[in-house]
Amino acid sequence: MSEVLLSATDLGVKRGNRWLIKGVDISLEAGQITTVIGPNGAGKSTLVRSLLNLIKTTSGDITTIKGLRIGYMPQKLKLEDTLPLTVARFLDLGRHKQHQLSPQLWHDLLHECRAEKLLNRPMQELSGGETQRILLLRALLRKPHLLVLDEPVQGVDVTGQVSLYNLIGQVRNILGCGILMVSHDLHLVMAATDQVICLNQHICCSGHPEQVSQDPAFTDLFGPQGAGNLALYNHQHNHHHTSHGEIIAGEHHEGCDHG
């Protein structure tokens, strides 16, 4: 097993009387791609933002390795039109004083992200897909141990999505970093993922993609249609649900109280 970069136990965020997420255990390893999936309002972004220490958690502990460098790609970037900023300058802002990419690596990543021709353009004139690629590139500039991507393909067309996911897979190979990714489209993500966490306030099921795709909790959450897209994976049940959704046996310690 590779090094655990960040782990959280019993993570919970409560706003008002409502738990946005509750009792979440998560562990992120170097070189592994972890994808959080779940319906809208499931708390995916809340989970990511609490792991990044951007919002206060109500319960739980987060431990990280010492000096953990995180590259973060936010869901989207809203830039004021009044701010004159070129792509090159935007990228410069993300550089780390000590931890810089080697010129060769920088060149490779620039090429992979197809960003060479964008460098002198104003940020505000980029298309959705171009913006996402530049955001990814900026997240990579500090040679992160952990890359955190919140819905990286939002606002990108389908062909762009495929190439962006390929790009993310390549980045993992090049930098060897761990990746935490949020997504709500299923089949595109599954192929490039080592660990899937299916979130709906709590963790409904988690594990390898083929394992999760056969999980009744997963089918409950996305319906047979959504889950059917993944039916090509082998069926490897490790637990069963009762008619109330309680788990009879398996690694899970929490039942699904929805759907």
Place this chain on the structure above:
Amino acid sequence: MANFLLWAWLGGLMIAAVAGPLGSFMVWRRMAYFGDTLAHAALLGVALGLLLQVNISLAVVLVCLLLALLLSTLVHKRIIATDTLLGILSHASLSLGLVSLSLFDHQSIDLMGFLFGDLLAIGQHDLLWIALACCLVLVILVSIWTPLLSITVNEELAQVEGINVAWMRTLLMLLVAVVIAVAMKVVGVLLITSLLIIPAAAARRLSSSPEQMALLASLLGMLAVTGGLALSWFYDTPAGPSVVVIASTLFFLLFSFPRSFRLS
């Protein structure tokens, strides 16, 4: 040239120079209304300074800073929409300032001077303070330029990258408060924001980098101060408003330029 005109001109130039980069940040961060609120609160600072018999500029800085901190707390708690909150606090503090000033002896207070500035009343002593304050603000601004730009682009990204966002925000507010305290002399509390916002907005069309915009805003502000003083001298118009009139004219002139026109 008369000495008092020279002092006025130098003081105005220094403030315009600082207002350029600081005003650019206010434009980028949509702080125009926020600046207005702080400026109005400056009047309350004047009243407090007179009441407690402490240095007026110091009282203004302190009141502005307190209000800025109060504002950011209230905004954070989301009690009410931010623009409504600013509207309430802005006019509440202006009125409170006017009411408290009216309690003092009318003869000794130049209310119009506080409201619209009294550039021609700047003396050597004031000039020294303006110079000190402007230098301080410029030095701090330059030293935190990059992190400040980072939080302006995206606060969450900046925080993940290790920048202390809350501290940077507070520091920026402190700088705005200091500039308001000294700029009050030039254009008065009602017109301060225009000196910060208008040159920066005018510079936008011509700039392709943040630094260019900041520098250009300084130059345009200095041009406005010079032009406004000339207007005031030759046609006997009030100095503060004349500066703002010239700045606005520059803004509209520059915005009639074609969009493609940029300095490179």
